[in-house]
Amino acid sequence: MYSVKELVESVGLTSVPSSYIFRDTKSDVHCMHVQSETVPIIDFSLLTSHDPDRRSETITRLGNACLEWGFFMVVNHGVSEMLRDEMVRETESFFDLREEDKRQYAGKKLFDPIRCGTSFNSNVDKTLLWRDYLKIHVHPHFNAPDKPSGFSKVLREYCQKTRDIAGELLKGISESLGLEAGYINEKMRVGSSESHQLLVANMYPPCPQPELAMGLPPHSDHGLLTILMQNGIDGLQVMHEGNWVSINPLPNSFLVNTGDHMEILTNGKYKSVVHRAVVNSKAPRVSIGTAHGPPLDTVVSPAPELMTDGVGQAYLGIKYKNYLELQQSKTLSGKSCLDHLRLSI
Ligand SMILES: O=C(O)CCC(=O)C(=O)O
Numbered sequence: 001m002y003s004v005k006e007l008v009e010s011v012g013l014t015s016v017p018s019s020y021i022f023r024d025t026k027s028d029v030h031c032m033h034v035q036s037e038t039v040p041i042i043d044f045s046l047l048t049s050h051d052p053d054r055r056s057e058t059i060t061r062l063g064n065a066c067l068e069w070g071f072f073m074v075v076n077h078g079v080s081e082m083l084r085d086e087m088v089r090e091t092e093s094f095f096d097l098r099e100e101d102k103r104q105y106a107g108k109k110l111f112d113p114i115r116c117g118t119s120f121n122s123n124v125d126k127t128l129l130w131r132d133y134l135k136i137h138v139h140p141h142f143n144a145p146d147k148p149s150g151f152s153k154v155l156r157e158y159c160q161k162t163r164d165i166a167g168e169l170l171k172g173i174s175e176s177l178g179l180e181a182g183y184i185n186e187k188m189r190v191g192s193s194e195s196h197q198l199l200v201a202n203m204y205p206p207c208p209q210p211e212l213a214m215g216l217p218p219h220s221d222h223g224l225l226t227i228l229m230q231n232g233i234d235g236l237q238v239m240h241e242g243n244w245v246s247i248n249p250l251p252n253s254f255l256v257n258t259g260d261h262m263e264i265l266t267n268g269k270y271k272s273v274v275h276r277a278v279v280n281s282k283a284p285r286v287s288i289g290t291a292h293g294p295p296l297d298t299v300v301s302p303a304p305e306l307m308t309d310g311v312g313q314a315y316l317g318i319k320y321k322n323y324l325e326l327q328q329s330k331t332l333s334g335k336s337c338l339d340h341l342r343l344s345i
C-alpha cells in the first residue's frame with residue numbers, strides 16, 4: 001500500500017480519494033478553539049525543586065490537570081531546543097528516505113522492533129487515515145533504523161530524556177493521589193531497566209481537502225503517559241467537557257496526556273483523554289510521541305489503595321502486552337478498547 005506521502009507527492013492530488021473520506025468528520029469539525037493559556041501548564045522545574053511549597057503547589061496543579069483534562073503542557077523540562085529540533089529533523093529525514101530504504105520495516109508485526117506504515121491497521125480500517133507512521137520499541141531494548149545516519153544517536157538521547165520526565169511526572173502524580181512519590185514507578189516498574197517505551201512518529205502530509213480526511217480519529221492512548229511534541233504545525237485536538245479543544249503548544253513545551261493504563265491503575269480517578277489529529281492543506285505536520293508503560297508482562301489492575309471508601313474495582317486487570325494486542329487488532333476508535341475491561345459497579 002502507498003504511503004500518504006507518496007500518494008501526495010506522486011500524483012499532485014487536488015481532491016481526497018474516496019477511501020480517505022471520513023463520513024462523520026464534518027459534523028464535529030467546528031471545534032471549539034481556546035487559547036493555549038486555558039490548557040493546564042506544568043512547570044517541570046518546580047516539580048523537581050527543593051522548595052517544598054512550590055513543589056506541593058505544582059503537584060496539586062498536576063493532580064487537577066489529570067482529573068479535569070487528562071492533558072497538560074510541560075515547560076522548563078530541561079530538554080534542549082537543539083535536541084528537540086534534531087529529533088524532528090531526523091524523523092522528517094526518515095520519512096523522506098527512498099522507499100527501498102524503508103521497505104525493510106514495512107508491514108511488520110506489533111512487537112517487531114521497528115515498523116512503518118500508513119493508516120492505523122490498514123487490514124481492518126474502513127476509512128484510511130491521512131497519516132504515515134514509524135513505530136519503534138525503544139525500551140527496554142533500544143532499536144533504531146540505520147538510516148538516516150544521525151538518527152540513532154539523537155533517538156537514544158531523546159528517549160532517555162523523555163523517560164526521565166515521565167518518571168518525575170509519575171512521582172508527582174502518585175503524590176497527587178495521596179500515595180508515596182515512588183508508588184506508580186515501583187508498582188509499574190517504570191524507570192526500571194524493564195519498563196516499556198514505544199516511540200510513535202506521525203507524518204501528516206498536506207491534504208487538498210483537510211475537512212474530509214482525518215490524521216488520527218478520536219482515540220485514547222495505551223500506557224500511563226504519552227509525551228508528545230510536533231514540528232511547529234498544529235493539529236492536535238483534545239476532548240474537554242464535550243468540546244474539541246485545538247492545542248497550540250507553547251514554544252519548546254511537551255504535550256502530555258494520560259493513557260488507558262493510568263485510568264485502570266487509578267480505578268478511573270484519572271481518566272485517559274480522548275484526542276485526535278486533524279490535517280491541513282498547507283504544510284506537512286510531524287508529531288513525535290513516546291508512550292510510557294510498565295514491562296510488557298505486567299498485569300495492570302486498579303491499585304488497592306485507590307479502592308477505598310466503598311469504591312469497588314471498576315476495571316479488570318490485563319497484561320500490558322495483551323492490551324497492546326487488543327488495541328492493534330481493531331480499528332482505532334475512542335475508548336472502545338478500555339470498554340472491554342470496565343466492570344459495572
Ligand atoms: O499527532 C498528534 O498530535 C497526536 C498523535 C497521537 O495521538 C498518537 O500518536 O497517538
Ligand SMILES: [Fe+2]
Pocket residue numbers: 219220221275
Ligand atoms: Fe494518541
